[in-house]
Amino acid sequence: MAIEISFGQYLPLNSPIHRLDPRIKLIAIFISIIFIFIVKNFYGYALLACFLLGLVILSKVPPLYIFRGLKPLIFFILLTFALHLFTTQGTVIFQFWVLKGTIEGLRNGLLMVARFMLLISFSTLLTLTCSPLELTDALESLLSPLKRIGFPSHEIAMMMSIALRFIPVLVEETNRIIKAQVARGADIESGGILNRAKNLIPILVPLFINTFKRADDLALAMEVRCYRGGEGRTRMKEYTLSQSDFLFLFTSIIVGIVSVLI
């Protein structure tokens, strides 16, 4: 009963989109998402979809990966569509039992579906072209003005990166402890809810103790290497804004504004 987890989203390719500054990507995607909410007609969504298609082609990401991001939401999307189709008042175009499909409902439903699919696809593109580390770095940089009011932006970003690294460690440790306890004759898979909750104690307690120790070891290792917070810390990879970054940001804002206006 080994637990397996992967966050295999990022596709390390060499494309103009991958090379963009992650901060700009984060901002541009955020702006696009806001525009997706403002857009009220199909022309706007069609334009945004073309923009997305252009980005996907530029990023060299196989379109299949974008669809994979949509897959878990198919049921939800269909449900939203049906809800809008049958609950909107207006001209009835077809009737199925007590459900009345209206032309206005069809329009609203399709708009909602377009909105959801675009929202998800834009976010998926971001995680496909930005590694988690780039994303946390970008967040640190974007939140750094908040340092003035005492918000620990460097520490938060550091915690995010370490947490990502801890996820596989935790999984590995849990599997190890489960094996160790099963080898000692522990029964962890049978019984009712209360019994199973009780069975978790011999797993969770050593898990916490061991991983706390690992966390403290890591802190020690960081301090031994003279880690002393974000103040004056240098990076191996400095992000610098280039012309293509500004071009990308500018294009996404223009596309957003035009899609709202048409």
Next chain:
Amino acid sequence: MMNRKIDISSKDITRVSLFTALAAVSAVIVRLGTGTMLVPFSLLPMISLLSGMILGPRLGAISMLVYILLGLIGIPVFASPPYGGFIYILKPTFGFLLGFILASWLSGKVLEKNKGLLKNYFLASFIGLLAIYLVGLPYLYIILNLYLGKSTDITGVLRLGFFPFIIPDIIKSAISSIFAKVIVSRLENTYVKRFQSLQ
């Protein structure tokens, strides 16, 4: 302008990350269904309560904040589709995630002064549980009415997000307080000095 001194040690950073990772793992376990054999319920509210009770109010709340930020920037650490991204803010259940921050802080705060007795752990996790609902239900109401445009009254919201979950959640919070007590006492035994310096 002067930067205010931020008082977070390396040890705090790694311990907070540990709880963030625990939250992510427990959410993902539910999603993959691999954990259902092992865990009959979502561990996420429990992790949020434990983070407050074990790390203390401030660091516990930070660990939950970091978890939410991790999900919001697009890393798929949340339990339900779309698993991550800014749009998660518009999910009606996002309020419960925000509630974890308050829950962690409150349960840590309750336990800060009076440790030791199991009674206090029960109280802390119960107050934490209330906090999750206190943030989650109004959020559910706002999103349902203002964003999704489905006018739902307060009883409707309660029927959607409160009645089906409150009894199992009370049981869960009781279980997590027992866990917290066992884990805190074991940690104190393991790191007598080091652990106290954290609080």
